[in-house]
Amino acid sequence: MADRSMAAVRKRVVVIGGGFAGMNAAIHMAKLPVDVTLVDRRNHHTFQPLLYQVALAVLSPAEIAQPIRSIMRDHRNIEVLMDEATGFDLAGQRVELKTGAQLEYDYLILATGSTHSYFGRDDWAALAPGLKTIEDAVEIRRRVLLAFELAERQMQEHGTHPPLNFVIVGGGPTGVELAGAISDIARLYMAKDFRHINPATAHVLILEGGDHILAAYPPDLQKKAVEQLQDLGVSVRTGARVTDIQPGYVMISDERLLSAVTLWAAGVQASPLGKALGLPVDRRGCVIVDRFLNPQEHPEIFVCGDLAHVEEDGHQVPGVAQPAMQMGTYAATRIGRLISGERGSDGTGLNEPFHYFDKGDMATIGRKAAIANIKWPFKGHLSGLFAWLTWLFVHIFFLIGFRNRIAVFRQWAWTYLTFSDGARLITGSQELTGWDEEYHAAQNATVGTPVNVTTKTS
Ligand SMILES: Cc1cc2nc3c(=O)[nH]c(=O)nc-3n(C[C@H](O)[C@H](O)[C@H](O)COP(=O)(O)OP(=O)(O)OC[C@H]3O[C@@H](n4cnc5c(N)ncnc54)[C@H](O)[C@@H]3O)c2cc1C
Known part of the structure; x- marks a missing residue:
């Protein structure tokens, strides 16, 4: 003290x-x-807007988190207690x-x-992790990368593998970021890494319970977001309320969707x-x-x-x-x-009361894709590459105060420009809950290969 x-x-x-x-x-x-x-x-401050970059192996945990104690080191009247x-x-x-x-x-x-x-279904947490902490990001990274590894092994042994479906529950900014990034790593970054499977056949699906994804954004930007997701091969189903999550699949009423990895971005x-x-x-x-x-x-x-x-x-x-x-x-x-x-x-x-100075909102959708509802210093709606560049520089700017912001920028730019390895490390368990169940289910599946797609954009 x-x-x-x-x-x-x-x-x-x-x-x-x-x-x-x-x-x-x-x-x-x-x-x-x-x-x-x-x-x-925790002993560290986490820059949550970049967590999905850790979850999808572009950045390492230490690049977006820093010990609170070291940030406060020079402020003599502040003590830190874990x-x-x-x-x-x-x-x-x-x-x-x-x-x-x-x-x-x-x-x-x-x-x-x-x-x-999880809206009262806390048992879903283990089956569909959400993204809030570094630990969550590393767990999501583990599951996503492991699905590709298991598919490669199964393909080699049996000549077939369960569908590489990635189901994301929730079409808010985090769901959209995760979907775009999974599609990116499958199509762009891992394409040359496997000999038996084609990672680009992975299918990413967003399930949104409401009528629109990115509900907080204006309709024209929602529409742009759906278009950009479709360009990345991501499917969007709106009005799709998930009623159950089980190892290897997700239920919407009595419809079963096979899912190698299910992620939670809904509540x-x-x-x-x-x-x-x-x-x-x-x-x-x-x-x-x-x-x-x-x-x-x-x-x-x-x-x-x-x-x-x-x-x-x-x-x-x-x-x-x-x-x-x-x-x-x-x-x-x-x-x-x-x-x-x-x-x-x-x-x-x-x-003098608190006043929120609203400069606008941005959501990234994938490599070179984003939407931005700018309110300051000008008013306007941006989408595509320009919105993505704006998003990138704003986020690097807010990393200021972190010693490693230049390293982050360099790593990021390198990965984006060269499709390099990033931080594709699988740590922890080598088991993927639901993988075997899913495989057996896949042999008899009537639904789920490929995932059904319903898109509503307006
Ligand atoms: C994946 C993700 C992406 C996001 N992307 C964006 C984005 O692009 N743009 C944007 O503007 N916002 C984004 N957000 C939202 C933004 O990160 C949050 O609004 C913001 O972090 C809220 O700040 P906060 O200080 O209230 O809480 P937090 O940043 O969550 O910090 C809470 C802190 O409290 C600590 N804590 C919790 N409980 C206790 C306890 N009982 N005792 C001691 N310590 C405790 C936690 O360890 C944590 O350090 C994103 C959030 C997530 C999860």
């Missing part, structure tokens, strides 16, 4: 979560007269940690993000720590906060990022990186003002 003997009057700020919101909050308090304790259950917050004593202004320790605070910033939601819920506050939450478990990011009757607590339910102009601020960073910065600035009683440069001072 920090030496507080010299600074009995200094306020103690506890930040829970070293994601986009928590890191920004902590960094913006580096020059404030406060002692900050930043708690995360532990998990489990509960609160709101009256006593204490956070309870898994190790049994308690942290007292004058101000608390809660930014523990979100997690997957998100708030980190369970939000509910542990015992204050009002929305249906996804996000803590309902006012325009100062404070939950009801707790001006000393700030909830930021994906965990916060904050509304602006009648709409909920979206759970993406930009608002998370802006909320973290806002909470830190407000704490500074509350301590000093400062009025702020714009004169609105302590009454």
Whole structure:
């Protein structure tokens, strides 16, 4: 713990979560007269928008994650604690940690993000991993690469192999990114690596329960996205609600779709720590906060990022990186003002609420394909190569602060330009759940080879 003997009057700020919101909050308090304790259950900050690049073997884990301790090394008033917050004593202004320790605070910033939601079917998690952490990305990489290896072995031994179907449940940005990237590695990067199978025959299918993929985007960009996915050989089925997931297949009502690898990109819920506050939450478990990011009757607590339910102009601020960073910065600035009683440069001072500066959204679809709904510095809809280049440079830009951003750029550019190996390593178990079952099912399959395709674009 920090030496507080010299600074009995200094306020103690506890930040829970070293994601986009928590890191920004902590960094913006580096020059404030406060002692900050930043708690995360992991030792590293993960740049989640590039996780799918790890999942599909373009980048290595260390290229998109960095130890929180090293990021905070130069900020002497910030200490880092690797532990998990489990509960609160709101009256006593204490956070309870898994190790049994308690942290007292004058101000608390809660930014523990979100997690997957399997809509009550948690048994699907092992069969269809989602993508949220480095561990998830490495597991997805393992499954995808292993499917090709097993197909090669089976082809060599039996002259046949189960269909290389990759089914992605959920047509949001993560589902679309994963689908485009699987298609890319199958068609472009692995084409020359196998002797018995043709990786390009792999079939990637997105199953979306709603009427459109990328629901948050305008219709013209949704349509462009579907077209670009089709160019990559990815099939999109909308209005397709998955009713069951089993080893080797996915059910939509009584229709069975064979699946060598099933991935989950359908549901998100708030980190369970939000509910542990015992204050009002929305249906996804996000803590309902006012325009100062404070939950009801707790001006000393700030909830930021994906965990916060904050509304602006009648709409909920979206759970993406930009608002998370802006909320973290806002909470830190407000704490500074509350301590000093400062009025702020714009004169609105302590009454200045949080405002989300929305610069737009982007989703990448594959190598050289993306869509972008730009709102700043100009308004416009982009798609194709130009949108992809914009996406690439924005993401490299936000890697700033990571020592290895130049290495990432070099690795990325090299892989994209030369179709080189990237990080195609299979680590962990050499078994693929469902592979054998799928193989036997394939012998009798009436559905699934190739996967049925229904596309709705408008
Ligand atoms: C695969 C993927 C791709 C994405 N792509 C984009 C994109 O392209 N553009 C975009 O804008 N957004 C994207 N997002 C969303 C964006 O990453 C999130 O909105 C953002 O990370 C939210 O920041 P946060 O700080 O609220 O939470 P997070 O970044 O999730 O950080 C939460 C932190 O809290 C820690 N934590 C959780 N529980 C506890 C606990 N009990 N105790 C201690 N620590 C805890 C976690 O370890 C983590 O470090 C993507 C998300 C994913 C998963």
